[in-house]
Amino acid sequence: MSKFVTLNGNQTIGExxxxxxxxxxxxxxxxxxxxxxxxxxxxxxxGLISGEFVCPESEHSAMSLCIGAAxxxxxxxxxTASQGLALMWEMLYIAAxxxxxxxxxxxxxxLSAPINIHGDHSDTMGARDSGWIQIYSENCQEAYDxxxxxxxxxxxxxxxxxxxxxxxxxxxxxxxxxIQVEDxxxxxxxxxxxxxxxxxLDSKVKMTVGPIDFxxxxxxxxxxxxxxxxxxxxxxxEVGKEFGKKFGRExxxxxxxxxxxxxxxxxxxxxxxxxxKDAIDELRSEGKRVGLLKPRIFRPFPHQRISxxxxxxxxxxxxxxxxxxxxxxxxxxxxxxxxxxxxxxRPKITNYVYGLGGRDIKIEHFKEVTxxxxxxxxxxxxxxxxxxxxxxx
Amino acid sequence: xxxxxWKELTLGTINLDAGNSVKNLTGTWRSGKKxxxxxxxxxxxxxxxxxxxxxxxxxxxxxVRGINYDYCTGCGICxxxxxxxxxxxxxxxxxxxxxxxxxx
Numbered sequence: 001m002s003k004f005v006t007l008n009g010n011q012t013i014g015e016x017x018x019x020x021x022x023x024x025x026x027x028x029x030x031x032x033x034x035x036x037x038x039x040x041x042x043x044x045x046x047g048l049i050s051g052e053f054v055c056p057e058s059e060h061s062a063m064s065l066c067i068g069a070a071x072x073x074x075x076x077x078x079x080t081a082s083q084g085l086a087l088m089w090e091m092l093y094i095a096a097x098x099x100x101x102x103x104x105x106x107x108x109x110x111l112s113a114p115i116n117i118h119g120d121h122s123d124t125m126g127a128r129d130s131g132w133i134q135i136y137s138e139n140c141q142e143a144y145d146x147x148x149x150x151x152x153x154x155x156x157x158x159x160x161x162x163x164x165x166x167x168x169x170x171x172x173x174x175x176x177x178x179i180q181v182e183d184x185x186x187x188x189x190x191x192x193x194x195x196x197x198x199x200x201l202d203s204k205v206k207m208t209v210g211p212i213d214f215x216x217x218x219x220x221x222x223x224x225x226x227x228x229x230x231x232x233x234x235x236x237x238e239v240g241k242e243f244g245k246k247f248g249r250e251x252x253x254x255x256x257x258x259x260x261x262x263x264x265x266x267x268x269x270x271x272x273x274x275x276x277k278d279a280i281d282e283l284r285s286e287g288k289r290v291g292l293l294k295p296r297i298f299r300p301f302p303h304q305r306i307s308x309x310x311x312x313x314x315x316x317x318x319x320x321x322x323x324x325x326x327x328x329x330x331x332x333x334x335x336x337x338x339x340x341x342x343x344x345x346r347p348k349i350t351n352y353v354y355g356l357g358g359r360d361i362k363i364e365h366f367k368e369v370t371x372x373x374x375x376x377x378x379x380x381x382x383x384x385x386x387x388x389x390x391x392x393x
Numbered sequence: 394x395x396x397x398x399w400k401e402l403t404l405g406t407i408n409l410d411a412g413n414s415v416k417n418l419t420g421t422w423r424s425g426k427k428x429x430x431x432x433x434x435x436x437x438x439x440x441x442x443x444x445x446x447x448x449x450x451x452x453x454x455x456x457v458r459g460i461n462y463d464y465c466t467g468c469g470i471c472x473x474x475x476x477x478x479x480x481x482x483x484x485x486x487x488x489x490x491x492x493x494x495x496x497x
Binding site: 097098099100160197198205206207208209210211213216217219220221223224225228 | 404405406407
């Protein structure tokens with residue numbers, strides 16, 4: 001039987017980890033993901049987790065350990081945030097290149113300098129070309145549900161690619177919420193048995209993992225690697241539907257909120273989408289036809305699905321919780337703007353950077369964005385392609 | 394040696410053909426110099442055999458007999474390490490060939 005319990009975002013990941021009980025969990029605590037590691041450590045000490053729980057000396061070592069354990073043939077997970085993910089950087093690429101289905105929970109946090117412990121997406125956006133599948137969560141329930149699905153997606157034979165699940169640091173990681181926790185046995189049944197294709201511990205097979213490639217093979221191996229993430233959309237869709245059938249909460253590539261008859265659209269990921277929904281309800285009561293598109297999957301980027309949802313809009317505002325210095329807009333914006341290029345009739349589009357270092361975004365800010373969108377729709381002109389929300393000018 | 398397309402490669406860079414580096418003739422890397430073995434000066438100390446990074450020193454029973462040019466990269470370590478007063482391995486010039494020619 002599923003039950004309703006009060007947990008914060010970190011505890012929901014810990015709870016999911018206990019239910020999944022991977023063969024190896026290797027993690028180094030870092031704010032705001034520390035409580036994930038603490039929760040798991042307590043479960044291990046209480047005998048509720050049978051897999052190995054390893055505390056290495058750094059995040060680089062944690063991911064290295066995950067790579068070793070996954071190569072050996074185990075189901076593996078970790079958790080980290082911010083500088084921790086940054087320290088894992090070179091190993092992230094290796095995990096993806098070796099097609100190891102490692103799952104990582106990331107309590108999204110800003111990157112130094114200046115040092116800051118609060119939530120934004122700079123950490124995972126920095127890893128967006130590492131080859132990992134990226135899933136973002138709006139609240140604790142989604143973090144729990146996404147984390148369980150992540151194992152099914154990562155381990156699918158057509159995918160075999162690592163997955164990271166983002167939950168906004170503090171806003172989700174430390175906020176208590178009543179969530180529906182599914183039955184242990186049902187979760188185990190849903191994720192099923194994991195079978196490694198080429199376990200290094202199989203002494204009957206002689207093999208080399210990750211040998212050197214020069215100019216003659218590297219390119220072919222990188223192209224071969226892309227197959228996994230390119231096959232992911234179909235698997236993500238199947239798993240999201242199956243999850244819905246089994247547990248009653250279906251997932252797709254994005255969530256649309258009051259989008260069907262909308263003329264103006266705000267695109268926002270993760271926790272800000274929750275606030276945006278309240279703003280949209282208020283704006284709708286004022287007669288403004290505005291909707292929200294909340295991307296859930298950022299890698300592989302569902303360009304076609306998102307374009308089709310946005311194409312009929314008059315104006316679109318893409319809100320990014322990270323910046324990409326020197327680029328033509330922040331990460332989510334450049335993806336969407338590029339995806340819309342092939343359509344002859346396309347909406348006017350503008351980009352806002354918000355919430356860096358945990359800066360609050362409130363209902364009034366979404367209203368300001370909607371005012372801008374109305375103006376753009378009316379005049380057909382985007383005065384500022386790139387601007388900031390709630391920043392002291 | 395036929396090279397596979399990306400579709401033919403094993404998932405995750407796994408190499409199931411363990412030991413296939415024997416097919417990689419590192420001797421094609423030599424660029425202008427090769428070691429020459431002078432048997433009568435050799436004291437059979439095996440330093441060259443010990444230091445060679447490519448296992449290119451040919452040994453017959455308990456005697457060093459020469460150099461396997463299929464794998465010798467011409468790095469010269471054997472010659473440097475050779476302890477005899479008049480070195481039993483000396484580096485000599487050789488014609489540099491284009492990679493395609495050398496691989497034949």
